[in-house]
Amino acid sequence: MVSRAKSGIDLIRLAWPDVGAAEAEAVAEVLASGQLTMGPKVEEFERGLAAACGTEHAVVVSSGTAALHLAVLALGIGPGDEVLVPAYTFPATANVVALAGAKPVLVDVDPGTMNLDPAKLEAGPRTKAIIAVDLFGRPVRVEQLPNGLPVLEDAAGALGAKRRGRPCGSLGALACLSFHPRKIVTTGEGGAVTMDDDELADAIRRMRHHGIEPRGDFAIAHAGLNYRLSDILCAVGIPQLARLDELLETRTRLAAGYTERLGGIVEVPTADEGDVHGWQAYVIQVDGAAEKIAALRERGIEAQVGTYALHRLAAYRDQGEFPGASQVFDRAIALPFHTRLSSSDLDRVAEAVTELAG
Numbered sequence: 001m002v003s004r005a006k007s008g009i010d011l012i013r014l015a016w017p018d019v020g021a022a023e024a025e026a027v028a029e030v031l032a033s034g035q036l037t038m039g040p041k042v043e044e045f046e047r048g049l050a051a052a053c054g055t056e057h058a059v060v061v062s063s064g065t066a067a068l069h070l071a072v073l074a075l076g077i078g079p080g081d082e083v084l085v086p087a088y089t090f091p092a093t094a095n096v097v098a099l100a101g102a103k104p105v106l107v108d109v110d111p112g113t114m115n116l117d118p119a120k121l122e123a124g125p126r127t128k129a130i131i132a133v134d135l136f137g138r139p140v141r142v143e144q145l146p147n148g149l150p151v152l153e154d155a156a157g158a159l160g161a162k163r164r165g166r167p168c169g170s171l172g173a174l175a176c177l178s179f180h181p182r183k184i185v186t187t188g189e190g191g192a193v194t195m196d197d198d199e200l201a202d203a204i205r206r207m208r209h210h211g212i213e214p215r216g217d218f219a220i221a222h223a224g225l226n227y228r229l230s231d232i233l234c235a236v237g238i239p240q241l242a243r244l245d246e247l248l249e250t251r252t253r254l255a256a257g258y259t260e261r262l263g264g265i266v267e268v269p270t271a272d273e274g275d276v277h278g279w280q281a282y283v284i285q286v287d288g289a290a291e292k293i294a295a296l297r298e299r300g301i302e303a304q305v306g307t308y309a310l311h312r313l314a315a316y317r318d319q320g321e322f323p324g325a326s327q328v329f330d331r332a333i334a335l336p337f338h339t340r341l342s343s344s345d346l347d348r349v350a351e352a353v354t355e356l357a358g
């Protein structure tokens with residue numbers, strides 16, 4: 001199945017979920033079973049995710065944003081509190097803090113890693129937590145974060161990645177995963193919270209299910225939501241999780257293919273020595289990203305911005321200047337990145353980028 005760009009040439013898509021017959025079969029099995037939610041597929045997917053992240057618990061929810069929201073609430077964050085959040089990230093990272101009634105305090109990022117710059121962290125008396133993002137799958141330098149503040153790891157795009165041998169999803173007190181179609185494992189929409197702590201796991205389970213106590217007798221002591229993930233969607237995720245190593249291998253090979261073609265021409269993404277990058281996206285940096293994205297699209301190459309500079313959004317405009325985040329926002333381009341890319345696709349993208357960068 002080939003899509004065509006306006007110009008009539010084949011479109012190289014930004015993303016293409018790696019799903020097929022195994023997922024369709026698994027969904028059909030759930031539909032035939034008569035149990036569409038809160039059934040065995042939820043538990044099976046959760047066991048697989050906890051194993052992949054090396055945590056005691058994984059609790060699946062309806063999106064990565066729902067996962068972040070419940071994680072913030074489980075840490076007891078509310079009005080009067082502040083949470084340190086990178087200035088360059090997907091807006092959900094800060095939105096959930098604001099919606100919990102607390103203040104997301106932006107921290108500048110290091111343009112080299114695109115992750116928050118530990119040297120720029122300043123905790124105040126109201127600071128309750130840090131949300132550290134493994135942006136685009138690059139593991140955050142978690143050991144450089146200050147001791148004594150709970151770390152909520154936004155590992156939305158980092159399933160399969162590792163920081164010095166430790167799986168992303170296990171680097172903080174709690175971590176969040178996303179199964180949006182641009183992530184390595186997708187359920188269409190979905191997410192999870194991972195953690196070792198039994199009480200935090202119970203709190204997340206309670207809040208995703210109307211406040212009902214896990215293993216309880218339908219007692220509700222605290223308000224909750226419905227953020228559950230159905231068995232239908234868990235069934236889509238299970239076969240992909242089973243081939244996570246293979247998916248990551250393919251993405252690592254494609255990333256190396258881009259780097260081979262583009263290293264020295266533009267700034268290419270890297271990981272620290274000894275780390276495993278999760279390759280949620282392949283994001284280069286070059287001056288004039290906005291015009292170059294438009295020019296790539298003209299050529300049937302579906303390039304996209306990296307992510308958002310939060311201080312440039314009306315919702316978070318009042319916190320001053322963040323030169324690292326501004327620099328990355330102005331220079332970042334996400335190139336098409338998915339397991340269907342051929343080496344001639346990589347050639348075509350790299351040739352276009354090289355010509356535009358020249």
Ligand SMILES: *Cc1c(COP(=O)(O)O)cnc(C)c1O
Binds near residue numbers: 063065090093156179
């Ligand atoms: C994808 C993503 C999210 C949001 O996940 P959804 O499942 O789309 O709600 C949050 N943070 C980061 C860093 C992401 O990449």
